Amino acid sequence: MIDQIEQLRNSAEAAVTACSTVADLEEQRVKWLGRKAELPNLLRGIRELPADQRGPAGQAANQARTSIEALIDSRTSELAAAEMLLNLATDSVDPTLPGDPQPVPGRLHLLTQTRREIEDVFLGLGYAIAEGPEVESVAFNFDALNHHPTHPARSRTDTFYVDSETLLRTHTSPVQIRSMIDQPPPIRVIAPGRVYRRDDDATHTPQFHQIEGLAVDEGLSLADLKGTLLAFAKAIFGSDREIRLRPHFFPFTEPSVEIDVSCFACEGGKSGAGERCNVCRGAGWIEILGAGMVDPNVFAYVGDHQPAYADRDLQGFAFGLGVERIAMLKHSVPDLRLLYTNDLRFLRQFG
Amino acid sequence: MRVPLSLLRSFCDPELSTDEIASVLALSGTEVERITELGVGGVENFVVGNVVELIAHPDADRLRVCTVDVGDGTNRTIVCGAANVAEGQFVAVALPGAVVANGMKIKLSKLRGVKSEGMICSEEELGLGSSSDGILELDPTEGPAGRPLGEVLTLQETVLELEITPNRPDCLGVWGVARELHAATGAALSAAPWDDDLGSVGSLDGLVVDLDAGCGCSRFTARIYEGIDPTVPTPRAIKAHLIAAGMRSVSAVVDITNYAMLVTGEPMHAFDLDRIAGGTLKVRGSNPGEVVEALDGTSYELNDSDVVIADADGPTSIAGVMGGARSEVSDATTRVALEAAVWNGPGIHATSVRLGLRSEASTRFEKGLAPVMAGRAQAFASKLFELIFACAPNPGTIDIGQGEGDSEPIQLDPAKASSLLGIEVEASSAATTLSRLGCVVEQAGPLLHVVPPPERLDLGRAVDLVEEIARIDGLDRIPSTLPPSATGAASLSDAQRIRRRIEDTLAGLGLFEIAGWSFDSPRIADRLLLTESDPRRSAVIIENPMSAEESLLRTTLLGSLLDAAAHNSSHGIKRLGFFEIGSVYIPASSQSAATEPPRIAGLLSGPSRLPTWRDSEPPSADVHSGVGVLAGLLDTLRVDWSVIASESPEPFLHPGRAAEVLVNGLTAGWIGDLHPQISDSVGVESACVFELDLAKIAEAVPAIQHYQAVSGQPAVLQDLAVIVPRAVSSGEVVRIALESGGEVLESVELFDVYASPELGEDVVSIALRLTFRAEDRTLTEEDASAARALIVNQLNLELGATARV
Numbered sequence A: 001m002i003d004q005i006e007q008l009r010n011s012a013e014a015a016v017t018a019c020s021t022v023a024d025l026e027e028q029r030v031k032w033l034g035r036k037a038e039l040p041n042l043l044r045g046i047r048e049l050p051a052d053q054r055g056p057a058g059q060a061a062n063q064a065r066t067s068i069e070a071l072i073d074s075r076t077s078e079l080a081a082a083e084m085l086l087n088l089a090t091d092s093v094d095p096t097l098p099g100d101p102q103p104v105p106g107r108l109h110l111l112t113q114t115r116r117e118i119e120d121v122f123l124g125l126g127y128a129i130a131e132g133p134e135v136e137s138v139a140f141n142f143d144a145l146n147h148h149p150t151h152p153a154r155s156r157t158d159t160f161y162v163d164s165e166t167l168l169r170t171h172t173s174p175v176q177i178r179s180m181i182d183q184p185p186p187i188r189v190i191a192p193g194r195v196y197r198r199d200d201d202a203t204h205t206p207q208f209h210q211i212e213g214l215a216v217d218e219g220l221s222l223a224d225l226k227g228t229l230l231a232f233a234k235a236i237f238g239s240d241r242e243i244r245l246r247p248h249f250f251p252f253t254e255p256s257v258e259i260d261v262s263c264f265a266c267e268g269g270k271s272g273a274g275e276r277c278n279v280c281r282g283a284g285w286i287e288i289l290g291a292g293m294v295d296p297n298v299f300a301y302v303g304d305h306q307p308a309y310a311d312r313d314l315q316g317f318a319f320g321l322g323v324e325r326i327a328m329l330k331h332s333v334p335d336l337r338l339l340y341t342n343d344l345r346f347l348r349q350f351g
Numbered sequence B: 001m002r003v004p005l006s007l008l009r010s011f012c013d014p015e016l017s018t019d020e021i022a023s024v025l026a027l028s029g030t031e032v033e034r035i036t037e038l039g040v041g042g043v044e045n046f047v048v049g050n051v052v053e054l055i056a057h058p059d060a061d062r063l064r065v066c067t068v069d070v071g072d073g074t075n076r077t078i079v080c081g082a083a084n085v086a087e088g089q090f091v092a093v094a095l096p097g098a099v100v101a102n103g104m105k106i107k108l109s110k111l112r113g114v115k116s117e118g119m120i121c122s123e124e125e126l127g128l129g130s131s132s133d134g135i136l137e138l139d140p141t142e143g144p145a146g147r148p149l150g151e152v153l154t155l156q157e158t159v160l161e162l163e164i165t166p167n168r169p170d171c172l173g174v175w176g177v178a179r180e181l182h183a184a185t186g187a188a189l190s191a192a193p194w195d196d197d198l199g200s201v202g203s204l205d206g207l208v209v210d211l212d213a214g215c216g217c218s219r220f221t222a223r224i225y226e227g228i229d230p231t232v233p234t235p236r237a238i239k240a241h242l243i244a245a246g247m248r249s250v251s252a253v254v255d256i257t258n259y260a261m262l263v264t265g266e267p268m269h270a271f272d273l274d275r276i277a278g279g280t281l282k283v284r285g286s287n288p289g290e291v292v293e294a295l296d297g298t299s300y301e302l303n304d305s306d307v308v309i310a311d312a313d314g315p316t317s318i319a320g321v322m323g324g325a326r327s328e329v330s331d332a333t334t335r336v337a338l339e340a341a342v343w344n345g346p347g348i349h350a351t352s353v354r355l356g357l358r359s360e361a362s363t364r365f366e367k368g369l370a371p372v373m374a375g376r377a378q379a380f381a382s383k384l385f386e387l388i389f390a391c392a393p394n395p396g397t398i399d400i401g402q403g404e405g406d407s408e409p410i411q412l413d414p415a416k417a418s419s420l421l422g423i424e425v426e427a428s429s430a431a432t433t434l435s436r437l438g439c440v441v442e443q444a445g446p447l448l449h450v451v452p453p454p455e456r457l458d459l460g461r462a463v464d465l466v467e468e469i470a471r472i473d474g475l476d477r478i479p480s481t482l483p484p485s486a487t488g489a490a491s492l493s494d495a496q497r498i499r500r501r502i503e504d505t506l507a508g509l510g511l512f513e514i515a516g517w518s519f520d521s522p523r524i525a526d527r528l529l530l531t532e533s534d535p536r537r538s539a540v541i542i543e544n545p546m547s548a549e550e551s552l553l554r555t556t557l558l559g560s561l562l563d564a565a566a567h568n569s570s571h572g573i574k575r576l577g578f579f580e581i582g583s584v585y586i587p588a589s590s591q592s593a594a595t596e597p598p599r600i601a602g603l604l605s606g607p608s609r610l611p612t613w614r615d616s617e618p619p620s621a622d623v624h625s626g627v628g629v630l631a632g633l634l635d636t637l638r639v640d641w642s643v644i645a646s647e648s649p650e651p652f653l654h655p656g657r658a659a660e661v662l663v664n665g666l667t668a669g670w671i672g673d674l675h676p677q678i679s680d681s682v683g684v685e686s687a688c689v690f691e692l693d694l695a696k697i698a699e700a701v702p703a704i705q706h707y708q709a710v711s712g713q714p715a716v717l718q719d720l721a722v723i724v725p726r727a728v729s730s731g732e733v734v735r736i737a738l739e740s741g742g743e744v745l746e747s748v749e750l751f752d753v754y755a756s757p758e759l760g761e762d763v764v765s766i767a768l769r770l771t772f773r774a775e776d777r778t779l780t781e782e783d784a785s786a787a788r789a790l791i792v793n794q795l796n797l798e799l800g801a802t803a804r805v
């Protein structure tokens, strides 16, 4: 019996060794180890053997089965690896073909990008963002902001009117008034939005965007205004920037100033090659916004609507800047109209 | 305003360079827009010459050959074409190397065979006038020959073009600018040119002036000069300053009025007294339709908001804007009535704009001049009449209206000034600054009592004086301080944060943000095929638009998107994806004039994806692409949303490809393919558009997410295909499935839509993947099948659907 087992084992191992594919090996596995194969049959026959032969015969049969199984397994993994190598060699593509495009991202408009940049600076300085209507009352747009009844900006050649008491706001400054009437001091607020003036030429569009700022408290000074706008200028145009104040006139601030930022494209008006800088036109300074200390007449108007402002020694500052101007300066956009043409070849470049 | 620098320096000369003066002015509040150099070049080559001999040119009738002594010992031969050249004359000679005012460079030359060693100059060639008829004759006292011409004539001038802010009409005269320069630099200021008036107050014979109250004239003054010799020329220095300031030299009388205006800022008008009909001037509002022929030779039709100065024959001047032709001074005028008045600024502005007639006078008056300036101009003009014509004014001055009353002193507290500026303001230095500006200052304890000069109508309050101190003492001295935050941390509001998220998401989904115009055309309603009753036809209308095409405010963002699509498709760009977030403007009946709800709108056109080698012809963007974008947006925001087929599609949409967008079950906007008629007009083959109400979306965004336990139970997936009539929308099928599957139904996903003749006419098969899960147990296939059967039953009940086996 043991010889028989040994013979089977030799034949099986020879057959397995001769196999050249994984499929053949599976055949051999069924042939030698399957339910109807000889080795299991022999094992079943062991029960009929005399008791003293059962042990050695069973042991030999089990050893033979383990050995054949191990051989089949090891040959299977050898052949499988070889077959995979063969398959991989024939399965090739051109990886230099263009990849599958992901959805092509769109862009925010340059005005949105710029507005957010500015908003973020003032959020960091503790200013909330307020909004107000574009179709505004004459009272809030002009009267409250200390415009003389005959101020030329009120004229129908300068301002769009809806009726005698209603206009398209000419600045975001009425949001100052609305903010103060809504809440007692102290106030720190900026107001971005669309404004409208009857101008249409190379440097003016009848619609543009402003950001108004307002801070009201006791004891706020022109020095505080300067420090605040210096922080703004550094954040937007670079940490090396300086600012300078020039006296100016606005009806609703006193003193009023214009703010220049030192040119970011040159040194003192001269470019690297010693030529006149064309960003600041050789001045070394660029006008970026108007500002000033809130005129007492503005507080007086607000005080009539919100007692928290009446008869108090409040001081505040306000400023207003053009989003288009900042965007054009910072991104070298030569023509205001480009911002409103919505040409994809322009839109793709920003945001 | 154009300021000749030499005139400015004659009043106040800080001995600084032109650029330094410009900088001082700019940093104290007078912006210098431009600096222009006028006049000749190579000034050292201009000399006084004496014509010693004159002979005819041998080959040219009109040319003469002059021998000119130019003082260097050798006479020059100069060929000259002027008729008025004569022997013995002193003339202006440009020698080789000189550049005359029109830019021509003088060289040795030959004229018709005769050498010419220079040029004898006309007024025009020297930049001193418009006369080129003949050469400029010098007086023998201006010799001798060889004297540098620059000692005799103003050959070069620097002009500062200033932008005067509307609060400072006192700086519309050179004297006012000189005082600014004095205040900012401390350099000496000469006496005011109107000091020591040669005229007198009191009644004036020979002219009656009648001023209607309420016609916007705050002061009207007049003086009379008689015995004027109209042939007397304007002194060259005055002429040169007028030309440099951008005015023409006309006649001595007119030049006096303009020069007085240049110096004082107050416009004047000279009437020929003999041409004032009836010897009476009436200042009154004009009658509608009244016509005035102005000095420029044009006739202007007035209306009842203008003001005229009339004589017995009717209006002779448009007040404050331009004098009339009928009474203007001429080369025969010997008697002059000189008027200086102050008019209501906005009224003059309105008249000037309406007539399209802007003059040196109107641009000054519209700023609102102080009444005191009229008297100053009269006083300075009297000096000029004396200087030029040796003619004193007749006794008396007509002076009607507001006088030069004393103003109350303003109390200035230096401590308050310090607090406002953030820098220590000392009383004594503040007093010095204000005095230099012409204020009368008295110290009263810690306070200053300040009386501003009468022409400074802008100085009425202490804060106005603080501004003067700040700008004159130098804003560069103000330190930079950051105030402590008084309002705590700032952050975006929820609505602002959501708006940014929407912008970012739409851009991330491949759309480009546009900036549209708020203005729209009245034709937009018809262009969008809106019905007569469509509320979007009712827009906020602008009374004075830039043009009819921009005369109302948009009631939908669609017009802006169509404009962007049209622009880009006309440039051959086929694949378009745009969005805009902006307000529309809805007229309101009550309190406020309009409501301005923000909207989100988008447009997709052309290939829905970029073509690739795997997918060379991707489908065109249509409503399904648009719904995909909405899903990308609204799912990002975690908004509960759906689309349902529109029962009454928007008129500008393809009726079979339009849907309503619901948020939390309520209408929040629309989506669909553009009506072909509209896509044609824009020049695109087709496009999907949508518009959503931003507020409704923002409200539906859940504020905060709370943790939900992740289920450990496995899901059971089953597919279900149902056959439904074609008219049934898939959204309806999904909704009913979700509602009828019971608690164990977790989600329903549509993964196939299929129609074929074998299925039958007018039906489609919709395949759903159902996911079942129970929180508390492992679901069996039997549990899931039971739930699935409920769905099938309900779909059958509501839609007549049958399950495919």
Ligand SMILES: [Zn+2]
Residues within 6 Å of the ligand: A263, A264, A265, A266, A267, A269, A270, A277, A278, A279, A280, A281, A282, A283, A284, A285
């Ligand atoms: Zn520069």
